[in-house]
Amino acid sequence: MKQKVAVLGAGSWGTALAMVLIENGHDVTIWGHHPEQITEINENHTNKRYLSDVQLPEELKATSELEVCVKDADAVLFVVPTKAIRNVAQKFVEVCHNQPVIIHASKGLEQETHKRISEILIEEIPENKRKDVVVLSGPSHAEEVAVKDVTTITAAAKNLENAEYVQKLFSNEYFRIYTNQDVIGVELGAALKNIIALGSGALHGLGYGDNARAAIMTRGLAEISRLGVAMGADPLTFIGLSGVGDLAVTCTSVHSRNWRAGDLLGKGQSLENVLENMGMIVEGVSTTKAAYELSRDLKIDMPITETIYKVIYENEEVNKVVKEIMLREHKSEQEF
Numbered sequence: 422m423k424q425k426v427a428v429l430g431a432g433s434w435g436t437a438l439a440m441v442l443i444e445n446g447h448d449v450t451i452w453g454h455h456p457e458q459i460t461e462i463n464e465n466h467t468n469k470r471y472l473s474d475v476q477l478p479e480e481l482k483a484t485s486e487l488e489v490c491v492k493d494a495d496a497v498l499f500v501v502p503t504k505a506i507r508n509v510a511q512k513f514v515e516v517c518h519n520q521p522v523i524i525h526a527s528k529g530l531e532q533e534t535h536k537r538i539s540e541i542l543i544e545e546i547p548e549n550k551r552k553d554v555v556v557l558s559g560p561s562h563a564e565e566v567a568v569k570d571v572t573t574i575t576a577a578a579k580n581l582e583n584a585e586y587v588q589k590l591f592s593n594e595y596f597r598i599y600t601n602q603d604v605i606g607v608e609l610g611a612a613l614k615n616i617i618a619l620g621s622g623a624l625h626g627l628g629y630g631d632n633a634r635a636a637i638m639t640r641g642l643a644e645i646s647r648l649g650v651a652m653g654a655d656p657l658t659f660i661g662l663s664g665v666g667d668l669a670v671t672c673t674s675v676h677s678r679n680w681r682a683g684d685l686l687g688k689g690q691s692l693e694n695v696l697e698n699m700g701m702i703v704e705g706v707s708t709t710k711a712a713y714e715l716s717r718d719l720k721i722d723m724p725i726t727e728t729i730y731k732v733i734y735e736n737e738e739v740n741k742v743v744k745e746i747m748l749r750e751h752k753s754e755q756e757f
C-alpha cells in the first residue's frame with residue numbers, strides 16, 4: 422500500500438533512500454535546512470553537492486518546513502549526521518501530531534553520551550508520537566544506490582512486525598532488505614566500522630597493500646565484536662550485513678567518506694584540512710572518541726580504535742603508529 426514517508430536529511434544518503442521509496446511508489450517528501458538546496462531539488466530535480474551526476478525523480482518533493490514534511494506521515498526516516506539527531510528529534514516532536522513508524526539510517530554514537538541513535542530517538546520522542554524505532558543499516562553507498570546498483574541491507578527492530586514493515590517499504594529488485602531483531606548489534610556494527618575504515622584508508626595513504634587491509638579489517642572486526650558483545654549485542658550479528666558486510670564496503674570503497682578521509686590523513690594532510698575538503702559527514706571521527714571512551718569504561722581491548730584515537734585526538738604521527746601496533750605484546754587469535 423502506498424505510504425506517506427518523510428525523509429529528514431537531504432544529504433547523499435537521505436536523497437538516495439528517498440529515490441528508492443519513490444521507485445517503490447510511495448509519497449515522499451524530503452526535508453533539509455538549506456532553502457537553496459530545496460529549490461534545486463524541486464525545480465532542477467538535482468542535488469549536485471551530494472549526488473553530483475544524478476537526476477532525481479520529479480515526484481520527489483522537498484521542503485525546508487519540518488511541519489509540512491512530517492504532516493500525516495506513516496513513516497519518518499531520520500538520516501542526518503549523528504551529531505544532529507537529537508536536535509532534529511526535538512524539533513520533530515514539536516510538529517508531529519500523529520504516531521508514525523520512526524526509522525533511522527544514520528551511523529554513529531553520540532559523542533558526549535556514547536548513546537546509540539535509537540536510544541536518542543526513544544529518549545526524545547514520546548511514545549504517543551512514534552510506533553517504534555527501526556534501524557536501517559548495512560553495506561550501502563548512496564552513489565551506487567542512486568544508480569540502482571544491487572544492494573542488500575538490514576532493517577532491525579525488537580518487534581519483528583515493524584522491521585518487516587520497513588523491509589516491505591524499501592525492498593525492490595535492486596534493493597533487498599533483511600530483518601534482524603538485534604538492534605544493539607546492528608547499530609554498533611554500523612557505527613564502529615567507520616573507525617576501522619579510517620584506519621584502512623590511512624594504511625592505503627601510507628602506501629601499505631592488501632595484506633595490511635585484510636589485517637585491519639579482520640582485527641577490526643574482532644574488536645568491534647568484543648565491544649559489541651560487552652554492550653549486549655549478539656556476536657552473530659557481526660558476521661552479517663551490518664558487521665562484516667558494512668566493514669567490507671567501507672574499508673575498500675573509494676565512495677567511502679571515512680576511507681577517503683583516512684587515505685588523506687595517511688598521505689599527510691591535517692584532519693582539519695581533510696574534513697573541510699570532504700564537504701560531507703565523516704562519522705568515524707566523532708565515533709572514534711565515543712568508542713575509545715566506551716572501551717576504557719568497559720575495559721575492552723580495542724588497539725586499533727585506541728591508535729586511531731591517538732592520531733586524531735592526541736596528534737600522534739600516523740606514520741609512526743603502524744610499527745607501534747605491530748610490535749605490541751604477542752597474543753593468541755583465539756583470545757576474545
Ligand SMILES: NC(=O)c1ccc[n+]([C@@H]2O[C@H](COP(=O)([O-])OP(=O)(O)OC[C@H]3O[C@@H](n4cnc5c(N)ncnc54)[C@H](O)[C@@H]3O)[C@@H](O)[C@H]2O)c1
Nearest residue numbers: 431432433434435454500501502505527528562563701702
Ligand atoms: N552516504 C552514504 O552512502 C551513507 C550510507 C549509509 C549510511 N549513511 C549515514 O547516513 C547519515 C547521513 O549521511 P550522509 O552521507 O547523507 O551525509 P551528508 O554529509 O551527505 O549529508 C548530511 C545532510 O544533513 C544535513 N544536516 C546536517 N546537520 C543538520 C541539522 N542540524 N538539521 C538538518 N539537516 C542537517 C546537511 O545539510 C546535509 O544535507 C550518516 O550517519 C552516515 O553515516 C550514509
Ligand SMILES: O=P(O)(O)OC[C@H](O)CO
Nearest residue numbers: 559560561676677678679
Ligand atoms: O561513506 P561512508 O564512509 O560514510 O560510509 C557510508 C556507508 O556507511 C557504507 O555502508
